[in-house]
Amino acid sequence: MAQFNRRNVLGFGLGALAATRLRPAAAAEGETVAHGMSAFGDLKYPADFPHFDYVDPNAPKGGVFSTIPSSRAFNQSFQTFNSLNAYILKGDGAQGMGLTFATLMARAGDEPDAMYGMAASKVAISADGLTYRFTLRPEARFHDGSKLTARDAAFSLNILKAKGHPIIGQQMRDFIAAEATDDATLVVTFKPKRGRDVPLFVASLPLFSQAYYTKQPFEESTMDIPLGSGPYKVGRLESGRYIEFERVKDWWGAGLPVNIGANNFDTVRFEFYRDRDVAFEGFTGRSYLYREEFTARIWNTRYDFPAIQDGRVKREKLPDETPSGAQGWFINTRRDKFKDPRVREALGLAFDFEWTNKTVMYGAYQRTVSPFQNSDMMAMGPPSPEEVALLAPFRGKVPDEVFGAPYLPPVSDGSGQDRALLRRGVQLLNEAGFVIKDGRRITPQGEPFRVEFLLDEPAFQPHHMPYIKNLGTLGIDATLRLVDPVQLRARRDDFDFDITIERFSFSTVPGDSLRSFFSAQAAATKGSNNLAGIADPAIDAMIDHVIAANTRSDLLIAARALDRLIRAGRYWVPQWYSSTHRLAYWDVFGHPPNLPKYAGVSAPDLWWAKPAGGSK
Numbered sequence: 294m295a296q297f298n299r300r301n302v303l304g305f306g307l308g309a310l311a312a313t314r315l316r317p318a319a320a321a322e323g324e325t326v327a328h329g330m331s332a333f334g335d336l337k338y339p340a341d342f343p344h345f346d347y348v349d350p351n352a353p354k355g356g357v358f359s360t361i362p363s364s365r366a367f368n369q370s371f372q373t374f375n376s377l378n379a380y381i382l383k384g385d386g387a388q389g390m391g392l393t394f395a396t397l398m399a400r401a402g403d404e405p406d407a408m409y410g411m412a413a414s415k416v417a418i419s420a421d422g423l424t425y426r427f428t429l430r431p432e433a434r435f436h437d438g439s440k441l442t443a444r445d446a447a448f449s450l451n452i453l454k455a456k457g458h459p460i461i462g463q464q465m466r467d468f469i470a471a472e473a474t475d476d477a478t479l480v481v482t483f484k485p486k487r488g489r490d491v492p493l494f495v496a497s498l499p500l501f502s503q504a505y506y507t508k509q510p511f512e513e514s515t516m517d518i519p520l521g522s523g524p525y526k527v528g529r530l531e532s533g534r535y536i537e538f539e540r541v542k543d544w545w546g547a548g549l550p551v552n553i554g555a556n557n558f559d560t561v562r563f564e565f566y567r568d569r570d571v572a573f574e575g576f577t578g579r580s581y582l583y584r585e586e587f588t589a590r591i592w593n594t595r596y597d598f599p600a601i602q603d604g605r606v607k608r609e610k611l612p613d614e615t616p617s618g619a620q621g622w623f624i625n626t627r628r629d630k631f632k633d634p635r636v637r638e639a640l641g642l643a644f645d646f647e648w649t650n651k652t653v654m655y656g657a658y659q660r661t662v663s664p665f666q667n668s669d670m671m672a673m674g675p676p677s678p679e680e681v682a683l684l685a686p687f688r689g690k691v692p693d694e695v696f697g698a699p700y701l702p703p704v705s706d707g708s709g710q711d712r713a714l715l716r717r718g719v720q721l722l723n724e725a726g727f728v729i730k731d732g733r734r735i736t737p738q739g740e741p742f743r744v745e746f747l748l749d750e751p752a753f754q755p756h757h758m759p760y761i762k763n764l765g766t767l768g769i770d771a772t773l774r775l776v777d778p779v780q781l782r783a784r785r786d787d788f789d790f791d792i793t794i795e796r797f798s799f800s801t802v803p804g805d806s807l808r809s810f811f812s813a814q815a816a817a818t819k820g821s822n823n824l825a826g827i828a829d830p831a832i833d834a835m836i837d838h839v840i841a842a843n844t845r846s847d848l849l850i851a852a853r854a855l856d857r858l859i860r861a862g863r864y865w866v867p868q869w870y871s872s873t874h875r876l877a878y879w880d881v882f883g884h885p886p887n888l889p890k891y892a893g894v895s896a897p898d899l900w901w902a903k904p905a906g907g908s909k
Contacts (some may be wrong), residue, residue, distance in 0.1 A: 328410050355538075360584060365381060395500050526541055535562060573582075624866070639767065645759065676695075709759055797822065
């Protein structure tokens with residue numbers, strides 16, 4: 294599945310078709326048959342590979358891994374859950390439900406876009422790349438012992454497109470249908486010019502039991518435990534507080550190359566807290582054992598408790614070499630008061646990143662400027678001739694700056710109230726018709742210009758208050774609304790907000806997933822990732838160019854052109870990013886020495902519990 298970083302949503306953004314090494318005699322004319330697939334070039338691992346290079350194949354099994362959520366997908370929340378259906382719009386899905394389902398293929402963490410067989414042993418791809426024929430493993434089973442067949446897989450893919458979360462539906466836009474020709478053969482068809490990442494997104498989706506859902510409505514939020522097929526099954530839980538997953542000791546897929554060295558814990562447990570400070574106290578009291586720290590203030594000031602001093606808790610920084618993506622305040626351009634980009638730029642000028650980073654965040658962060666931050670897809674300097682060629686049809690319809698250096702948020706003087714930047718903000722607002730009357734700034738319609746920030750975590754309040762103060766200096770009546778996570782998700786799904794925080798990133802080979810964040814179609818789709826309401830024909834066209842790219846070079850050209858357009862639109866006030874993962878954990882865990890570049894910290898997937906008295 295796609296992985297989503299804290300404060301974000303990560304599009305899957307993978308590729309579609311691999312140049313592969315194997316052409317068995319059973320292949321139909323023009324088909325390419327292989328044990329995996331990727332976007333460009335050959336697969337790293339041959340058909341008979343024993344395991345991924347980065348795992349410890351002898352990792353011990355057993356023990357408990359417990360943590361708080363640091364990633365989310367679809368209807369999940371960081372702070373609560375009230376449903377075990379994590380693949381629809383309704384409800385707040387429980388963290389970890391992906392552990393309970395097998396997928397057709399599994400991602401390799403040391404390749405930017407490759408997947409290898411899990412429930413499917415191989416795939417035959419037609420010459421035009423529009424038909425994928427998966428062969429399912431005969432040993433694949435659900436947790437009740439019933440066979441997992443191609444009919445279950447076809448049911449799963451079709452119902453996810455028809456009734457799954459809107460984000461799933463958007464990313465399956467180019468998926469036509471899945472059909473089982475027999476128990477072992479799944480045929481998946483795609484539309485012409487389909488996104489390169491769509492087949493791999495499809496191969497990453499959970500496989501459900503068709504028989505189970507003949508008795509259960511798929512589209513309903515429920516606390517009933519679904520019938521799974523993955524390495525774990527749901528164990529103990531208390532809605533909104535914790536959920537445990539128990540390892541299936543005789544799981545049919547445990548010996549597959551993609552699973553050797555993985556799924557090592559007997560129990561994986563997620564704890565839920567409404568407040569980050571309270572969650573930290575829970576960690577110091579050993580209420581849970583592993584924590585990725587997202588708050589610089591806590592990392593710099595509070596990791597001095599006795600268990601740190603005597604070595605019972607370890608701290609570790611690991612490099613984050615993946616694209617860090619976008620984090621910021623996203624401005625809802627569906628609302629009339631935010632439609633003018635001059636207004637949105639003025640809002641950005643009031644945020645003093647340099648002061649906030651120094652004063653609130655201990656200088657721990659760098660400024661985010663691009664949705665492709667920390668990657669070679671980010672635009673820099675003037676556009677190349679190839680980028681200009683893509684953008685040229687829209688000259689006069691997009692800002693002139695698109696054809697120059699990309700927009701960068703200005704660097705403040707670090708005072709917290711840079712007068713030069715605020716004066717520029719006043720000028721932009723006046724030019725847009727948002728003038729001062731009776732000491733208050735009003736819209737062109739004569740209404741007071743009010744801005745509400747929507748938030749569900751108190752820990753972010755210190756970042757908002759100086760920003761709100763500066764907006765007040767501009768005459769804007771800005772306020773902060775703190776709501777519970779259920780209300781936050783409902784309002785975001787309905788686009789019922791002025792400004793809200795989000796973080797998301799893409800893989801190194803983005804494709805159709807871009808539509809969910811930036812396309813006009815997504816702007817009108819309830820529950821989509823397009824929080825800003827971006828609806829620009831030029832942006833839609835650049836997304837199409839990214840999807841249609843036949844080489845890595847073509848993809849980079851199109852992605853950089855897309856980046857220029859998004860940044861020129863001033864759709865968000867960029868915040869910050871870190872190039873490292875800050876980890877803290879009780880000294881009961883081990884992990885491979887070289888974690889895979891494209892899979893983050895890989896916890897709990899590749900970690901293990903240290904045996905009692907052991908040194909591993």
